[in-house]
Amino acid sequence: MRGAPDLAPDFTALPYANPDAPQGGRLTLSLLGTFDSLNPFIVKGSAPLFLRGSVTESLMARSLDEPFTLYPLIARTVSTDAARSYVEFELDPAARFSDGSPLTSADVIFSFALMRDAGRPNHRLYYGKVARAEAPDAHRVRFTFTEPDPELPLIMGLLPVFSQTATERERFEETSLTPLLGSGPYRVAQVNAGATVTLTRNPDYWGRNLAFNRGLYNFERLDYIYFRDANSEFEAFRKGLVDARFEGDPGRWETGYDFPAVRSGEVVKEMIPTGTPKPYSAFVFNTRRPLFADIRVRQALIELFDFEWLDRNFYHGLYRRTASFFEGSELASTGRSADARERALLAPFPGSVVPDVLAGTYRPPVSDGSGRDRTRLKGALGLLEAAGFVLRKGALVEAASGRPFAFELMVVTRDQERLALAWQAQLKRAGISLAVRIVDAVQFDARRGAFDFDMIPYAWGQSLSPGNEQAFYFGSAAADTPGTRNYMGVKSPAVDAAIAALLAAREEEDYIAAVRALDRVLISGAYAVPLFHTPGQWLARWTRIERPKRAALYGTLPDTWWHADGR
Secondary structure, eight states: OOSOOSSOTTOOSOTTSOTTOOOOOEEEEEEESOOSOSOTTSSSSOOOTTHHHHTBOBSEEEOTTSSSOEEESSEEEEEEOTTOOEEEEEEOTTOBOTTSOBOOHHHHHHHHHHHHHHSOHHHHHHHTTEEEEEEEETTEEEEEESSOOSSHHHHHHTOBOOOTTTSOGGGTTSOOSSOOOOOSSEEEEEEETTTEEEEEEOTTOTTTTSGGGTTSOOOSEEEEEEESSHHHHHHHHHTTSSSEEEOOOHHHHHHTTOSHHHHHTSEEEEEEOOOSOOOEEEEEEOTTSGGGSSHHHHHHHHHTOOHHHHHHHHSTTOOEEOOSTTTTSTTOOTTSOOOHHHHHHHTTSTTSSOHHHHHTOOOOOOOOSSSOOHHHHHHHHHHHHHTTEEEETTEEEETTTOOBOEEEEEESSHHHHHHHHHHHHHHHTTTOEEEEEEOOHHHHHHHHHTTOOSEEEEEEOOOSSOOTHHHHHHOTGGGGSTTSSOTTOOOOHHHHHHHHHHHHOOSHHHHHHHHHHHHHHHHHTTOEEEOEEOSSEEEEEETTEEOOSSOBTTBOOGGGOEETTOO
């Protein structure tokens, strides 16, 4: 994206992979929820995300040890101009789909048109910026853009490629349990709808000797088991039915791993540092709802979230409070005063950033940890009164109409429900009625995608190279487009300007300033109740599964693991 790739043209393997890893064996992993589709590229249904990369491949492959750098995969060369007004890929003649049929430029052009017209909204947004798609011959494709865009050549490099002859264009947007024909290292071998997916390695995988793939995809078979609740999922790991798990519950991480296999050393616990922004995990306001249209209401509810009490009583003090949308990275605005570049970018939008956020001194409200902080409560009630709500007989109501202050928080896991119920008790002290509704994963995904909720938990994952996807997350146009991730309904000219600036930036200093400006506007808008994050990856694994000692910038990846005895 900027600068030069870390790896030389003659690199032999990724630095976070073990090219000498034993081959063979089986890896069994667990997921929470369910699925009703095997197509992760469309809005409808809930599909396993692991199919991308394992079963289908993109033109180029992204290194997870760099902010945004792609290396050859299906495309063996790439060319563009200084303005990045086009990108041209030369395909590897050896590339084959898993049925042995050759992968050609016709498949790439077909896949581009399919994703532009029938893919998820973010894909339609990105690929809609292509003015012309051409295939000069069977192994070259060229995309010319409507206007120069420094990120678009990389986005086109991540285009998934499907077989033109094996993909039904007319039915692509419908949920289906028929797997897509891809060119990746694995094929879908068995599916138990909503419960399990088994992938087996393609013995004739065309790309197994590529430098990027050495040390990856070491298992002969991958089994993915879905669980409806977190306790059942953990119990399966404890019994050895699942090989490894990334733990997200600090209480379980602190106290739940005291079982014989841990004590004997058959199971190990590891905390693996990461170098990327921590996910922005939050209870998200749907500002399309009239109740949350007033920023003072949102600020008041943020005041009433007692993190200090929750962290100590629920999570053994292991969490860190999240403040920035790019927490823990140089892109975060917190702890830094806005520089001249940021202030110039924000100048046309007075009032879009509150003073403490502009100064870099902002932090989420800090309570006394008692669970009954009167100062926080008084401040919240003052904001609510200014917004037109008053306490009557212990209940908060709208002063003009007498309508109770009530809303629903929709969750999908028991852990989310537990946290929501704790917050429910905190809100009750202010006379607020919070209903906590737990639904299944399919209903949750459908309602979230349609913006049919008052409030939901969500975590935006960010990279070290945020780009076009920020418009999909926070852009004004995305607020009215179901299926985007603008769940809070942000419509802010300042946000749109910051996103435009980070996309247009050519120099690193301008880019960082634009991302920090975006961060400051989002924080100032109080669009969500910021929650918390772990200091790194919490991984528990049976020692029959091994991993490289060196993790990627993004943490350790199952694609790099192997079975200790290769069976």
